[in-house]
Amino acid sequence: xxxxxxxxxxxxxxxxxxxxxxxxxxxxxxxxxxxxxxxxxxxxxxxxxxxxxxxxxxxxxxxxxxxxxxxxxxxxxxxxxxxxxxxxxxxxxxxxxxxxxxxxxxxxxxxxxxxxxxxxxxxxxxxxxxxxxxxxxxxxxxxxxxxxxxxxxxxxxxxxxxxxxxxxxxxxxxxxxxxxxxxxxxxxxxxxxxxxxxxxxxxxxxxxxxxxxxxxxxxxxxxxxxxxxxxxxxxxxxxxxxxxxxxxxxxxxxxx
Amino acid sequence: xxxxxxxxxxxxxxxxxxxxxxxxxxxxxxxxxxxxxxxxxxxxxxxxxxxxxxxxxxxxxxxxxxxxxxxxxxxxxxxxxxxxxxxxxxxxxxxxxxxxxxxxxxxxxxxxxxxxxxxxxxxxxxxxxxxxxxxxxxxxxxxxxxxxxxxxxxxxxxxxxxxxxxxxxxxxxxxxxxxxxxxxxxxxxxxxxxxxxxxxxxxxxxxxxxxxxxxxxxxxxxxxxxxxxxxxxxxxxxxxxxxxxxxxxxxxxxxxxxxxxxxxxxxxxxxxxxxxxxxxxxxxxxxxxxxx
Numbered sequence: 001x002x003x004x005x006x007x008x009x010x011x012x013x014x015x016x017x018x019x020x021x022x023x024x025x026x027x028x029x030x031x032x033x034x035x036x037x038x039x040x041x042x043x044x045x046x047x048x049x050x051x052x053x054x055x056x057x058x059x060x061x062x063x064x065x066x067x068x069x070x071x072x073x074x075x076x077x078x079x080x081x082x083x084x085x086x087x088x089x090x091x092x093x094x095x096x097x098x099x100x101x102x103x104x105x106x107x108x109x110x111x112x113x114x115x116x117x118x119x120x121x122x123x124x125x126x127x128x129x130x131x132x133x134x135x136x137x138x139x140x141x142x143x144x145x146x147x148x149x150x151x152x153x154x155x156x157x158x159x160x161x162x163x164x165x166x167x168x169x170x171x172x173x174x175x176x177x178x179x180x181x182x183x184x185x186x187x188x189x190x191x192x193x194x195x196x197x198x199x200x201x202x203x204x205x206x207x208x209x210x211x212x213x214x215x216x217x218x219x220x221x222x223x224x225x226x227x228x229x230x231x232x233x234x235x236x237x238x239x240x241x242x243x244x245x246x247x248x249x250x251x252x253x254x255x256x
Numbered sequence: 257x258x259x260x261x262x263x264x265x266x267x268x269x270x271x272x273x274x275x276x277x278x279x280x281x282x283x284x285x286x287x288x289x290x291x292x293x294x295x296x297x298x299x300x301x302x303x304x305x306x307x308x309x310x311x312x313x314x315x316x317x318x319x320x321x322x323x324x325x326x327x328x329x330x331x332x333x334x335x336x337x338x339x340x341x342x343x344x345x346x347x348x349x350x351x352x353x354x355x356x357x358x359x360x361x362x363x364x365x366x367x368x369x370x371x372x373x374x375x376x377x378x379x380x381x382x383x384x385x386x387x388x389x390x391x392x393x394x395x396x397x398x399x400x401x402x403x404x405x406x407x408x409x410x411x412x413x414x415x416x417x418x419x420x421x422x423x424x425x426x427x428x429x430x431x432x433x434x435x436x437x438x439x440x441x442x443x444x445x446x447x448x449x450x451x452x453x454x455x456x457x458x459x460x461x462x463x464x465x466x467x468x469x470x471x472x473x474x475x476x477x478x479x480x481x482x483x484x485x486x487x488x489x490x491x492x493x494x495x496x497x498x499x500x501x502x503x504x505x506x507x508x509x510x511x512x513x514x515x516x517x518x519x520x521x522x523x524x525x526x527x528x529x530x531x532x533x534x535x536x537x538x539x540x541x542x543x544x545x546x547x548x
Contacts, residue, residue: 057437080439088437095434097427108427111420112439156438 010035010164010195011056015065017219018055024063025051027219033164033212038186038196040210040227042203042240047216049199050092053166056197057089058082070163083112086163090153092172092199098142102152105141106133109159122159129188130155147178154185165189167198171205183209203240207231215240262392263513264506269395271505272402273463277478278485278497279409280456286429286492287449290340290352296478297360298454302328302461303470304367307378317378317466318400324458332454335359336447360475367472378465401463408459409498412452416494425449429492477521484524488531488538496540503527503539 011033019025025048033039041049054060056067058079067075074082079089088109096105106126110119127133132151136144141152150170157165167186171179179202187209190196200206207213210227215236223236230236281295305324309315315323339359343351385396416422427435428445436442464470464478485504489496507527512520531539 059433059437079436080441083437083439091433091437093433095431095437097430097434099430100423100426104423108423108435108438111424111427 008035009033010070011197012068013052013056013065014068016052016055016062016067017064018051018060018062020060025219026055026062028065029216029219030221031214031224033195033197035163035195036190036193037211038190038198038209038227040198040200040203040206040213041216042200042206042213042230042236043216043222044240045201048219049216050168052216053089053168053197053199056082056164057087057166059089080112083160086160087166088157088160088162088164089166090157090168090170092168094146094149095153096141096144096149096156099140101138102133102141102144103137105152106156106159109156113160119159122161126155126158129158130185145178147174147181150174150178150182151185154182154189158189162194164195164197167196169199169201171200171202179205203236204231207241258391259513260510263510265392265394266398266513267506267509268502269398269402269505270467270509271502272405273460273467274481274485274505275498275501276405276408276456277460277464278482278489278501279412279494280453280460281482282486282489282492282494282497283412283425283456284450284453285486286494287425288336288340288352288446289349290356291349291483292450292453293353293356293479294335294359294363294475295453295457295482296475297363298328298332298457299461299464299478300367300470300472300475301331301363302458303378303465303474304371304461304472305458306462306465307371307376310378310380317380317462318404321404321459321462324462325455328458328461329451329455332451333447335454336450340450341443341446360479364472364475371472373471373473375469375471377469378462380466383466397463397466401467404463405460408456409494412456412494415452421445421448481521481524484528488528490538490540493538493540496538500539 009032013029013031016029017024017026029048029052031052041052043049051060055062058077058081062075066073069082069085069087072085074085097108100108103123106123107119110122113119123133130151132148133155136148141149144152154170170182170186174182183205186196186198198206198210207227207230213225213227213230214221215223215230223230225233231241277295277299281292284290284292302324305327306317306320309320309323310317339355340352343355382396387394387396416425424435424440424445427438427440428442432442481504485500486497488504489498489500504524504527508520508523511523
């Protein structure tokens with residue numbers, strides 16, 4: 001009997017260690033991401049959330065453990081090879097090319113493709129999901145607002161029709177209205193059957209859209225559960241969801 | 257007034273050739289953040305190749321561009337691959353300065369060995385031909401060199417704006433990490449970019465050899481002019497370097513004609529100083545990445 005595609009694991013991290021130079025940031029991360037789900041990673045600054053995404057996309061190689069994507073150990077593959085397998089990474093910092101037009105930026109999302117007809121079709125499809133692509137087609141990307149730029153980044157991430165989208169802090173620096181819009185877009189991606197691994201400092205919004213979530217602390221997964229169960233967890237609420245000053249201080253004391 | 261306008265015409269025609277040299281220099285800086293101190297030496301190498309093709313094989317200096325440009329493109333790719341690509345770490349910028357200076361000295365050494373240090377130039381039969389237009393002298397060689405430089409700059413612009421490789425270059429210049437995440441191979445872009453920079457030096461070198469006397473040590477003077485132009489235009493901005501080259505060409509030519517040729521070289525640095533005092537980023541320097 002075929003496995004239920006919504007419960008089989010697309011990405012499996014087992015005992016992953018990674019870092020820069022001699023220092024390890026990830027100290028044994030175990031994480032499973034099921035197909036078609038949004039998985040949200042939350043945790044304090046420096047816990048290694050962005051490093052997890054870099055280890056999956058290939059910007060950083062894992063020093064130990066395994067990164068298995070769709071049944072294949074991808075730990076030794078280049079970031080381009082991983083891109084070809086359907087893993088796209090939208091980094092935390094603004095990642096558009098500011099002097100290129102919106103259209104050019106979106107087309108760059110299909111840089112590894114050579115079929116021009118396919119690229120044109122994809123841009124049209126993406127423009128239907130993200131109307132700003134057509135609306136601001138000829139505008140220089142650097143002239144867009146932060147929220148608009150994030151929409152274009154999300155649009156660009158769809159150009160390869162990816163199986164897994166890695167989103168690093170998509171709401172950072174955005175005004176409340178743009179934040180709402182970005183999270184609505186993320187929900188749309190998942191409803192279209194895509195898998196999203198999301199790192200979010202704005203934990204409440206991240207957990208609200210996530211099917212599953214994990215709390216990362218000092219390079220290890222400390223807690224996992226559904227997005228709702230973590231939202232309801234008083235300890236998580238105290239530490240990450242608008243925690244009191246005392247709560248933060250206790251958390252800090254624990255981690256030292 | 258006549259002398260002034262004649263000097264402006266001469267300055268614009270000369271500035272066009274400097275623009276071609278400087279566009280390669282600023283392209284390399286834009287992609288790799290490498291200040292290529294070998295650009296002047298590559299121009300001189302291009303001039304000597306043209307000289308050899310002309311004197312030994314009788315190939316017209318302008319036509320020789322079809323040979324020297326692809327040849328130095330390959331040299332540029334090889335140099336980047338063998339000498340610059342292996343550099344890693346936080347001090348890449350400083351190391352690359354030393355490496356490109358070493359390349360310049362290496363080229364100077366080889367040329368001194370092969371051609372001696374005597375000044376020479378490329379003198380085709382039409383070298384001294386000129387037209388009189390509205391009472392002003394326009395040298396054939398300078399005019400064709402200027403037009404050729406515009407054509408080469410147009411080709412460079414087309415490559416950067418309209419081709420997939422050009423988009424990958426602009427993407428790498430503006431956001432290297434983002435470009436890598438989209439599948440752009442930064443090493444390939446750097447190698448081809450350095451090759452393109454060297455190719456512009458080759459094309460400029462062919463006409464430089466007709467306009468000036470040169471010897472293997474001519475690159476010191478050239479690189480100081482090129483760095484001045486590139487800084488004035490705004491590091492990494494090709495359009496800026498073209499405008500700066502024209503400004504410098506005209507300023508230098510006017511000073512030479514109206515004051516004395518002795519002050520001509522000095523003009524470059526005076527203009528640079530004045531512009532940087534008013535606008536520290538150069539004429540077209542961007543606040544952020546992405547000036548190409």
